[in-house]
Amino acid sequence: MKSAMLEVERLEKRFDGVRALAGFSCTVREQEILGLIGPNGAGKTTFFNALTGFVRPDGGQAAFRGQALIGLTPYKAARIGVARTFQILRLIRRLSVLENVLLTFPNQAGERLRNVFFRPWTCRRQEAGSRKSAEGLLEEVGLAEKRDDLAEALSYGQQKLLSLVCCLATGAELLLLDEPVAGIAPEMIERILEAIRGLPRRGKSVVLIEHNIGAITQVCDRVVFMDAGAKVSEGTPEEVRNDPRVIEAYLD
Amino acid sequence: MEYVLHILVLIGIYVVLSVSLNLVAGYTGLISIAHAAFYGVGAYVAALMALNWHVPFWLCLLCAIALTGVLGAVVGIPSLRIRDDYFVVATFAVQVIAVSIMNNWTDLTGGPMGLPGIPQPEILGWRISSHVDYLVLVGLLGALALWVSRRLVQSPFGRALKTIREDEVLAQAVGKNVAAFKVLVFVVSAGMAAVAGVVYAYYISFIDPTSFTVMESIFIISIVIIGGAGSLWGPVVGAVVLVTLPELLRFMGLPSGVAANLRQILYGGALVAFMMWRPQGLLGKCAFERKSAKA
Amino acid sequence: MQVMLNAIVSASVILMVGVGFALVFRTARFFHFAHGIFFTIGAYLAFLFKAILGLPLALSALLAAGGAACLGALVELAVYRPLRTKRASPLVLLLASLGVYVVLQNAVSLAFGDDTKSIRSGTVSEGFEVLGARITPIQATTVCASVVLVGVLVCLMRGTRFGKAMRAVADDPELARISGIASDRVLLLTVAAASALAGVAGVLVALDVDMTPTMGMNALMLSVVAVVVGGGRTITGVMLGAILLGFAQHLAAWTLGARWQEATALLVLLAFLLVKPHGFLGATAAKASV
Numbered sequence: 015m016k017s018a019m020l021e022v023e024r025l026e027k028r029f030d031g032v033r034a035l036a037g038f039s040c041t042v043r044e045q046e047i048l049g050l051i052g053p054n055g056a057g058k059t060t061f062f063n064a065l066t067g068f069v070r071p072d073g074g075q076a077a078f079r080g081q082a083l084i085g086l087t088p089y090k091a092a093r094i095g096v097a098r099t100f101q102i103l104r105l106i107r108r109l110s111v112l113e114n115v116l117l118t119f120p121n122q123a124g125e126r127l128r129n130v131f132f133r134p135w136t137c138r139r140q141e142a143g144s145r146k147s148a149e150g151l152l153e154e155v156g157l158a159e160k161r162d163d164l165a166e167a168l169s170y171g172q173q174k175l176l177s178l179v180c181c182l183a184t185g186a187e188l189l190l191l192d193e194p195v196a197g198i199a200p201e202m203i204e205r206i207l208e209a210i211r212g213l214p215r216r217g218k219s220v221v222l223i224e225h226n227i228g229a230i231t232q233v234c235d236r237v238v239f240m241d242a243g244a245k246v247s248e249g250t251p252e253e254v255r256n257d258p259r260v261i262e263a264y265l266d
Numbered sequence: 267m268e269y270v271l272h273i274l275v276l277i278g279i280y281v282v283l284s285v286s287l288n289l290v291a292g293y294t295g296l297i298s299i300a301h302a303a304f305y306g307v308g309a310y311v312a313a314l315m316a317l318n319w320h321v322p323f324w325l326c327l328l329c330a331i332a333l334t335g336v337l338g339a340v341v342g343i344p345s346l347r348i349r350d351d352y353f354v355v356a357t358f359a360v361q362v363i364a365v366s367i368m369n370n371w372t373d374l375t376g377g378p379m380g381l382p383g384i385p386q387p388e389i390l391g392w393r394i395s396s397h398v399d400y401l402v403l404v405g406l407l408g409a410l411a412l413w414v415s416r417r418l419v420q421s422p423f424g425r426a427l428k429t430i431r432e433d434e435v436l437a438q439a440v441g442k443n444v445a446a447f448k449v450l451v452f453v454v455s456a457g458m459a460a461v462a463g464v465v466y467a468y469y470i471s472f473i474d475p476t477s478f479t480v481m482e483s484i485f486i487i488s489i490v491i492i493g494g495a496g497s498l499w500g501p502v503v504g505a506v507v508l509v510t511l512p513e514l515l516r517f518m519g520l521p522s523g524v525a526a527n528l529r530q531i532l533y534g535g536a537l538v539a540f541m542m543w544r545p546q547g548l549l550g551k552c553a554f555e556r557k558s559a560k561a
Numbered sequence: 562m563q564v565m566l567n568a569i570v571s572a573s574v575i576l577m578v579g580v581g582f583a584l585v586f587r588t589a590r591f592f593h594f595a596h597g598i599f600f601t602i603g604a605y606l607a608f609l610f611k612a613i614l615g616l617p618l619a620l621s622a623l624l625a626a627g628g629a630a631c632l633g634a635l636v637e638l639a640v641y642r643p644l645r646t647k648r649a650s651p652l653v654l655l656l657a658s659l660g661v662y663v664v665l666q667n668a669v670s671l672a673f674g675d676d677t678k679s680i681r682s683g684t685v686s687e688g689f690e691v692l693g694a695r696i697t698p699i700q701a702t703t704v705c706a707s708v709v710l711v712g713v714l715v716c717l718m719r720g721t722r723f724g725k726a727m728r729a730v731a732d733d734p735e736l737a738r739i740s741g742i743a744s745d746r747v748l749l750l751t752v753a754a755a756s757a758l759a760g761v762a763g764v765l766v767a768l769d770v771d772m773t774p775t776m777g778m779n780a781l782m783l784s785v786v787a788v789v790v791g792g793g794r795t796i797t798g799v800m801l802g803a804i805l806l807g808f809a810q811h812l813a814a815w816t817l818g819a820r821w822q823e824a825t826a827l828l829v830l831l832a833f834l835l836v837k838p839h840g841f842l843g844a845t846a847a848k849a850s851v
Contacts, residue, residue, distance in 0.1 A: 130421045
C-alpha cells in the first residue's frame with residue numbers, strides 16, 4: 015500500500031452563498047495518477063485553486079507530505095512541491111518554447127540579483143545545465159525541434175503539451191493538471207496521455223481533472239467523482255463508472 | 267558648439283532615466299509616473315550633501331542611489347496589491363507628494379528657490395567642469411546603465427520579470443516570488459534614476475522643484491513608450507528623438523516660452539498618437555494589451 | 562467653524578469635478594486624466610468671453626460650460642472612441658488621456674500666457690457671516706451651484722431613459738449594445754456632461770481665486786482622490802469622498818499650514834488604495850483574482 019502524499023480533509027469554500035467545496039476530502043498516494051471527474055461546477059478547479067493558494071478555503075485542511083498547504087501563497091505552494099496547469103491555457107507567448115521551460119526551473123541562481131552581477135559564471139554554468147535538461151524534456155515529448163519557436167507559434171495541442179512540460183520542469187512532485195487534453199485532436203491526446211503515464215515512474219503523483227472519460231480510464235489508477243463540492247464516489251475507473259450514484263449524478 | 271554639447275549631455279541624462287524606467291515599465295509591465303520623483307530625490311540628496319557637508323562626489327552618488335533605492339522599494343510595494351491602472355494613480359500620488367515636500371520643506375530643500383551653487387565634482391583628481399567633461403561622464407554612466415539593464419534583462423531575473431509582465435498568475439504558479447521581483451526591480455530602477463539626478467544637479471549646479479514635477483515624469487514615460495517599451499535600445503532612440511526634435515524649434519526663432527509649450531505639445535501629442543497607432547513604440551515589443559485574469 | 566465652512570466650499574468644488582470623473586470612470590472604465598483640463602478650459606473660456614469679448618458674466622459662464630462640453634466631446638470622438646474600437650486596455654486609455662492633458666494645458670498656455678488671469682469684477686468682497694465664520698458670495702454660489710447641478714444630474718440619472726442607459730453601459734457595455742443602447746452616444750454625452758460640470762467648477766473657482774493654466778492639475782488630483790475614496794461606483798460615494806477630502810485638507814491647513822494641503826490629500830489617496838481599495842462603496846482596485 016503506497017503512502018499518502020496529499021491528505022485533504024473536509025475542505026469548505028463559499029462564493030457569494032454558493033458552496034463550491036462542501037466538506038471535500040480525499041487522499042493522493044505516492045506515484046499514483048488520480049482522476050477527478052464530475053459535472054461542470056462541481057468544484058474541481060476550486061479544489062485545485064485551494065490547494066495552490068489561489069483561493070483561501072473557509073474550512074478544512076490539506077497537507078502535502080505533512081506540511082500544511084492552506085494559507086500558503088501560490089509561489090510557496092509551488093516551491094514545496096505542488097504545481098498546476100490551468101483550465102484556460104497559460105503560457106508566455108512571447109517567449110520561445112525553450113524559454114518557457116527554462117523559466118519554470120526552481121532555484122535558479124540567475125534569478126537572484128546578487129548573482130546576476132557578482133557571480134556571472136555560476137549563473138552561466140547553471141543556465142547551461144538547465145538548458146540541457148530542458149532540451150531533454152522537450153526531446154522526450156517530441157517538441158525538441160520547436161525549441162526556438164515562439165510559444166504562440168505552436169498549435170493548441172502542442173501548447174498544452176508544453177504547459178505540461180513546464181509543470182513538470184518546476185520539479186514539483188504533485189502535479190495538478192486541469193483538463194490537459196480538452197479541445198485537442200486525438201493524435202495529440204495520445205501524446206499527452208503518454209507523457210502523463212510516464213510521470214509516476216519519475217516519482218511524481220498526478221491529479222487529473224478531465225471530462226474525457228476515455229482518457230481517464232486509460233491513464234488513472236484511481237478516480238474520485240465529485241459533485242456539488244463533495245466526494246460522491248471513489249475507486250478504480252471501472253468501479254466509479256458503474257457506481258449508481260455517479261450515473262444518477264450525470265443524469266441529473 | 268557649446269549648445270550641441272549641452273544637448274548631448276541632456277540626451278545622456280535622459281538615456282539613463284529612460285533605460286531605468288524601461289526596466290520597471292517596459293520589462294515588468296508596471297507603468298509608473300513617479301520617475302521624476304526618483305530623479306529629483308537623487309539630485310536633492312547629492313546637492314544637500316555636497317552643499318552642507320562638502321561630501322565628495324562619489325560618496326554623494328552612492329548615498330543618493332541608496333536613499334532613492336529605498337524610495338523605489340516604497341513605490342514598488344503598492345504594485346503588489348493594486349491593479350495596473352490604479353497603480354499609475356498611486357505613483358502619481360507619490361510623485362506629487364515628493365514635489366510638495368521639495369517645495370514646502372523649505373528648511374531642508376530651500377523650497378521653491380531651490381539649491382544654488384552646487385560645487386563641481388572631482389573624481390580621482392579629474393575636475394569635471396566643462397561641457398566635454400560632463401559629456402564624458404554622462405557617456406560613461408549611460409553606457410553603464412545600458413550594460414546593467416542588458417545583463418539584468420538577459421538573465422533569469424529578467425526572464426522572470428517578463429513573465430510577470432505577461433502573466434503574473436502563471437509566474438506565481440511556477441514558484442516565482444513576484445513580490446520580491448517587483449520590489450527589487452523598482453529599487454534598481456530608482457537607484458539608476460538617482461544617478462541621472464546627481465549628474466543633473468552637478469551639471470546645472472542649481473536645482474529646484476520645477477525640474478522634477480509630474481510633467482517631467484510624463485515626459486520620461488513618453489520617451490520609454492515612444493522609443494519602445496521592453497526593448498534594449500528603445501529608450502535610447504526615444505531619448506534622442508524626444509530631446510532633439512523639440513530643440514529644432516529653437517532654430518525657428520520662436521521665443522523660448524512658446525518653444526517650451528510647443529515642445530510639450532509635441533511629446534504629449536506623440537504619446538497620444540503612439541497609443542492610438544503604435545503602442546509598442548518605435549522599437550518595442552510590449553503593447554500593453556489587456557491581461558487575462560481568471561484561472 | 563471657519564474650517565468647516567472652507568471645507569464645505571472645497572468639497573463642493575471637488576464634488577462637481579469628481580462627479581464628472583466618476584461618471585466617465587464608471588461608464589467607460591478608465592481613468593480619464595484629461596478631465597482636469599476641462600476645469601481649466603471652463604475658466605479660460607469664460608475669460609475669453611467676458612474679458613476679451615466683453616460679454617456679461619452669466620452668459621460667459623454658460624458659453625464656457627458649453628465650450629468645455631464640446632471640447633470634451635471632441636476628445637472622446639478623436640481619441641477615446643478609436644481606442645475603444647481597438648479594444649485598448651484601461652492602461653492605454655489612461656496614458657492617452659495623459660497625453661491629451663499635456664497637449665491641452667500647453668495649448669492654453671500658448672493662447673493665454675502663463676500669468677494669472679482674472680474675471681473678477683469690482684472690489685474684493687468681504688463676504689457675509691455665517692455662525693461666526695466668513696463666506697464670500699461667490700463661495701456661497703459655488704456651494705449652491707454644486708448642490709443644484711449634482712442634484713439635477715442625479716435626478717436625470719435615476720429618472721430618465723438616458724440615465725438608465727448610462728447605468729446599463731456601465732454595468733455591461735456588450736449587453737447594453739445588444740439590447741439596442743447606443744453605447745457610443747451614451748459615452749459621448751457622458752464625457753460632454755462631465756466636461757461641462759468641470760468647466761462650471763472652473764469658472765466658479767476662477768471667480769474666487771483667479772486662474773492659471775495649471776489649475777486643472779490640482780482639481781484633477783482632488784477629484785481622483787474623492788473618486789477612489791468614495792468607491793467610484795456611485796455619486797453618493799463621490800460625495801462622501803469629496804466631503805472627507807475637503808475636511809482632511811482644511812484640517813491639515815489649519816494645523817500644519819496651507820502648503821501641506823496637497824500632500825495630505827494624496828496621502829489620503831495612498832492610504833485608501835493600500836488599505837481599502839474598494840473605497841467606501843465601490844469597485845475593487847485590487848488585482849483580479851484567479
